Amino acid sequence: MTNFADKLLANIEKCNNPTVMGLDPKLDYLPEAMLQEWLDEAKKQKEATGQPVNMQMTTGMALFDYNRLLIDAVYDIIPAIKPQFAYYEMYGMHGIMALRKTIQYAQDKGMLVIADAKRNDIGTTATAYANAIIGETKIIDETSACMFDCDCITVNGYLGIDGIKPFMDVAKEKGKGLFVLVRTSNPSAGDLQDLKLEDGRMVYEAMAENVEKWGQELIGESGFSSVGAVVGATWPEQAVKAREIMPHALILIPGYGAQGGSGKDAVASFVNGKGGIVNASRSLMCAWKKRTDIDPMELTEMHGPSGAPLLGFQKATREEALRMRDDLNSALQA
Amino acid sequence: MTNFADKLLANIEKCNNPTVMGLDPKLDYLPEAMLQEWLDEAKKQKEATGQPVNMQMTTGMALFDYNRLLIDAVYDIIPAIKPQFAYYEMYGMHGIMALRKTIQYAQDKGMLVIADAKRNDIGTTATAYANAIIGETKIIDETSACMFDCDCITVNGYLGIDGIKPFMDVAKEKGKGLFVLVRTSNPSAGDLQDLKLEDGRMVYEAMAENVEKWGQELIGESGFSSVGAVVGATWPEQAVKAREIMPHALILIPGYGAQGGSGKDAVASFVNGKGGIVNASRSLMCAWKKRTDIDPMELTEMHGPSGAPLLGFQKATREEALRMRDDLNSALQA
Numbered sequence: 215m216t217n218f219a220d221k222l223l224a225n226i227e228k229c230n231n232p233t234v235m236g237l238d239p240k241l242d243y244l245p246e247a248m249l250q251e252w253l254d255e256a257k258k259q260k261e262a263t264g265q266p267v268n269m270q271m272t273t274g275m276a277l278f279d280y281n282r283l284l285i286d287a288v289y290d291i292i293p294a295i296k297p298q299f300a301y302y303e304m305y306g307m308h309g310i311m312a313l314r315k316t317i318q319y320a321q322d323k324g325m326l327v328i329a330d331a332k333r334n335d336i337g338t339t340a341t342a343y344a345n346a347i348i349g350e351t352k353i354i355d356e357t358s359a360c361m362f363d364c365d366c367i368t369v370n371g372y373l374g375i376d377g378i379k380p381f382m383d384v385a386k387e388k389g390k391g392l393f394v395l396v397r398t399s400n401p402s403a404g405d406l407q408d409l410k411l412e413d414g415r416m417v418y419e420a421m422a423e424n425v426e427k428w429g430q431e432l433i434g435e436s437g438f439s440s441v442g443a444v445v446g447a448t449w450p451e452q453a454v455k456a457r458e459i460m461p462h463a464l465i466l467i468p469g470y471g472a473q474g475g476s477g478k479d480a481v482a483s484f485v486n487g488k489g490g491i492v493n494a495s496r497s498l499m500c501a502w503k504k505r506t507d508i509d510p511m512e513l514t515e516m517h518g519p520s521g522a523p524l525l526g527f528q529k530a531t532r533e534e535a536l537r538m539r540d541d542l543n544s545a546l547q548a
Numbered sequence: 549m550t551n552f553a554d555k556l557l558a559n560i561e562k563c564n565n566p567t568v569m570g571l572d573p574k575l576d577y578l579p580e581a582m583l584q585e586w587l588d589e590a591k592k593q594k595e596a597t598g599q600p601v602n603m604q605m606t607t608g609m610a611l612f613d614y615n616r617l618l619i620d621a622v623y624d625i626i627p628a629i630k631p632q633f634a635y636y637e638m639y640g641m642h643g644i645m646a647l648r649k650t651i652q653y654a655q656d657k658g659m660l661v662i663a664d665a666k667r668n669d670i671g672t673t674a675t676a677y678a679n680a681i682i683g684e685t686k687i688i689d690e691t692s693a694c695m696f697d698c699d700c701i702t703v704n705g706y707l708g709i710d711g712i713k714p715f716m717d718v719a720k721e722k723g724k725g726l727f728v729l730v731r732t733s734n735p736s737a738g739d740l741q742d743l744k745l746e747d748g749r750m751v752y753e754a755m756a757e758n759v760e761k762w763g764q765e766l767i768g769e770s771g772f773s774s775v776g777a778v779v780g781a782t783w784p785e786q787a788v789k790a791r792e793i794m795p796h797a798l799i800l801i802p803g804y805g806a807q808g809g810s811g812k813d814a815v816a817s818f819v820n821g822k823g824g825i826v827n828a829s830r831s832l833m834c835a836w837k838k839r840t841d842i843d844p845m846e847l848t849e850m851h852g853p854s855g856a857p858l859l860g861f862q863k864a865t866r867e868e869a870l871r872m873r874d875d876l877n878s879a880l881q882a
Contacts, residue, residue, distance in 0.1 A: 238673065241688060252688060273687040300669060300676035304685040306693045310644065334666050334704055335634055336734040339572065342634035351638040353607040354575060354586060359640040370668055372706045373732045374739030398707045400670040405708025409754055412744045417751060420743055 217434030218366055218391030219442070219464050223488060225293035225326055231539040232484075232546075234328060234466070235288065236495025237316060238298040239277045243500050245510035245527055252276040274308025281316045284499060287528035288535045289323040290519035294365075296466075296493055298330040317362055326365045328466065332395065333381075334370035340380035343367075348381070348390040366391035368444060368466070371421055378428055382441060386432060391440035391464070394425045396456055399446025399469030418452065422459040429462055438464050438489055445483055447475025447492065453482040457489075465490040471497040471538070477545035487546045494538055501534035502527035551768030552700055552725030553776070553798050556660055557822060559627035565873040566818075566880075568662060568800070569622065570829025571650060572632040573611045577834050579844035579861055586610040608642025615650045618833060621862035622869045623657040624853035628699075630662040630800075630827055651696055660699045662800065666729065667715075668704035674714035677701075682715070682724040700725035702778060702800070705755055712762055716775060720766060725774035725798070728759045730790055733780025733803030752786065756793040763796055772798045772823055779817055781809025781826065787816040791823075799824040805831040805872070811879035821880045828872055835868035836861035 226232050241249065252275065256267040285295065295316070302313035317327045333343040345351045347367045350358040369381055371394045381392045397407055397418045407418040415423075422443060429441030442464030445456045449469075457465070465483045469475040470492050480492045502510040510527035518524050524532060560566050575583065586609065590601040619629065629650070636647035651661045667677040679685045681701045684692040703715055705728045715726045731741055731752045741752040749757075756777060763775030776798030779790045783803075791799070799817045803809040804826050814826045836844040844861035852858050858866060 240672075241686070249688060256689075269687055269689045269691060270693050272689075273693070276688060298669070298673055298676075300667070300673045300680060303680035303695060304676040305687065306685075306695045307641065307644065307648075309695075310641065314641075332668050332704075333634070334668070335632070336732065338574075339632055339634045342572075342632075342638040346634060346637035351640075352575070353603055353639065354583060354610060355590075355603045355606075357603060359604050359607070361637060361640045361643075370666075370704050370706055372704055372729060372740055373734060374736030374741070376734040376736040395706060398670065400707060400710040402708030402710040405758065406706055406751070406755060407708070409751065410746045412746045412748075414746075417740070417743065421740060424739065 215389040217432065218385065218389055218440040219432070219438040220434035220436045221365070221389070222294065222326055222391070222464065222491065223436045223438065226491065229291050229293045230543070231291055231293060232491050232542055233292050233535065233538055234294040234296045234491045234493045235284070235292050235498050235535070236296045236298060236330070236493045237281050237284070237499065238301045238495045239280060239499070240301060241273065241276070244276060244280050245502065247511040248280065249276065270306050270308045273305055274312040277305065277309065278312035278315045281312070282319055283525065283528055284531055285320050285323055285325065286520065287518050287524055287532045289320070289325055291532070291535055291539060292325065294326040294328055294491065295320045296328040296330045298495070314362060317364055328393070329362060329364035329367040332368050332370050334373055334377050336373055336376045337380065340377050341384070344381045344384040349384040349388060366393065368393045368395065370395050371424060375424070375428065382428065382432065385440055391442060393442040393444050393464070393466040394421070396421050396425060396443040397445045397449055397452045399448045399473055399475070403446065403449070419455065419459060422456045425463055426460040433462055438462055440464070442466055444468065447480040448473055450475075450479040450482040457483040457485065461485070467492045470494055477541040478548070481542060481545045484546060492542060497538070498531050498534055501530035505530045549723040551766065552719065552723055552774040553766070553772040554768035554770045555699070555723070556628065556725070556798065556825065557770045557772065559660055560825065563625050563627045564877070565625055565627060566825050566876055567626050567869065567872055568628040568630045568825045568827050569618070569626050569832050569869070570630045570632060570664070570827045571615050571618070571833065572635045572829045573614060573833070574635060575607065575610070578610060578614050579836065581845040582614065583610065604640050604642045607639055608646040611636075611639065611643065612646035612649045615646070616653055617859065617862055618865055619654050619657055619659065620854065621852050621858055621866045623654070623659055625866070625869055625873060626659070628660040628662055628825065629654045630664045632664040632829070648696060651698055662727070663696060663698035663701040666702050666704050668707055668711050670707055670710045671714065674711050675718070678715045678718040683718040683722060700727065702727045702729065704729050705758060709758070709762065716762065716766065719774055725776060727776040727778050727798070727800040728755070730756050730759060730777040731779045731783055731786045733782045733807050733809070737780065737783070753789065753793060756790045759797055760794040767796050772796055774798070776800055778802065781814040782807055784813040784816040791817040791819065795819070801826045804828055811875040812882070815876060815879045818880060826876060831872070832865050832868055835864035839864045
């Protein structure tokens, strides 16, 4: 069973790109013409069958289709995706089905899948979440059901080791991983995380110490642990500090681009060019919205990894992925 | 729009019982004979149709059926249920369908539903979770989809106000509520929550101050806020302290019974007999397992609120609910 940290680092090396594509779909990220195609399709179906169409199903199909086309555009140059579970849950059962299909599709294309679910609970409940997202569960006829089968999950450590150990157990058994929130990218991260302890540490530093300690038993051949940490690109000083405390943690870095973190900020916690993966969601998913020179739904002269020509919005995403890759690699070489 | 805190307190008063029934189903909570009935049913169906039966669907149906029968046994004496999302997610799509049906069924019987989901994220992502669990989402044809439509949700405040405000906004608009984790019931709660700050406070006390501040704008006629807190019954000293810091917070209290908290411990944060609700999950769901005097699947002489006779396991749950009600009310009068 390959260690998750080793797998992720190998995939990053293969793509020469420490980027993870956040897939947090909202309907208004999709080009108008694409939405219209799905609405037309639903209308046609209604006319043909005389039955009302399940528009939640149409919504879920449109979301998956957009994700699929984004994956098709970049699977050779981006090593992993990070679906944010909230966006799928908000679209109901068919949103969750779109999530399952997205996970499967990305894995089929050789990408790793980091479930951005930020789950947290204790004991058997934490085990239940771990089984749901990175493991499996025994059902009524003694066979097993796999709900999501992601490669890794984000978790919140406010509840202490009781809330982390069950995820580690499943990760260990199945070659999976977890990222514990240490220093989040948002403006109010400091409300709790920057409170100063009587021994001089900040709360996030105490969390980082826990992560380093918890991760010892899951260190791979790469020297990094499958128990990683989330540290936002918006806090480069804290990122340096966090890396000092956690020399073995893989670090998942949100906050690049749209939230204000630069390439240099994003790689502040890397060690010898390694050990981190930088997330971009909107900047990749909605790259076409910044382009006046392309029609998002027209075929372009650019080809994707399968050899097929890319649509305008796919090209915009691929070009943004290449720009981000070069930006991060330049920052790493500086 | 009635304030959630007011609704919950009214329901508690009507039932004369500050108990919430945690519905965290596992297949091995169900009586063997009940599982066998579902397996026999699946077998019959397979023989009749010649098609394989979807055993994940059978699992989901069995889980919902058990929940439904538990609700039928107690809906006149317990004011709310608290489904723990992890248990349903681990059983796959049909587990989630069982969750949706459980929520709807309990609400139809007049119970309030507290989603124990411990969600946490920032900005638009937190809004997405809020929409999924206590709100609604616009879909492709501009109609709205409701995923769960619970009355209240548990959240984790490690990310600060950015992660709480979106839940508060939806709660305010729709008369819903939230409980923020302050002091969890588990043994390692103190790993982070008991760290001492340089100003002498503990981390959980700082979180409690945030909750009291955040909750000001959602205080109802009862004097309690729809922004509540989770404080475990296993920490009665901290519960007293937490109440001092949060005079307006509704408090959700896990840890009674199976985890070791007594009736007296559980009501430590109540004010004039009010302001808290005590959770029991396994002790209610599996009450039949402690009874050698009843057959869980045989009809008994006891009647439920609808007038129908109760099965053995339903009777055990109802009797345990009555015992717990009396235990809590005695502790409140002491």
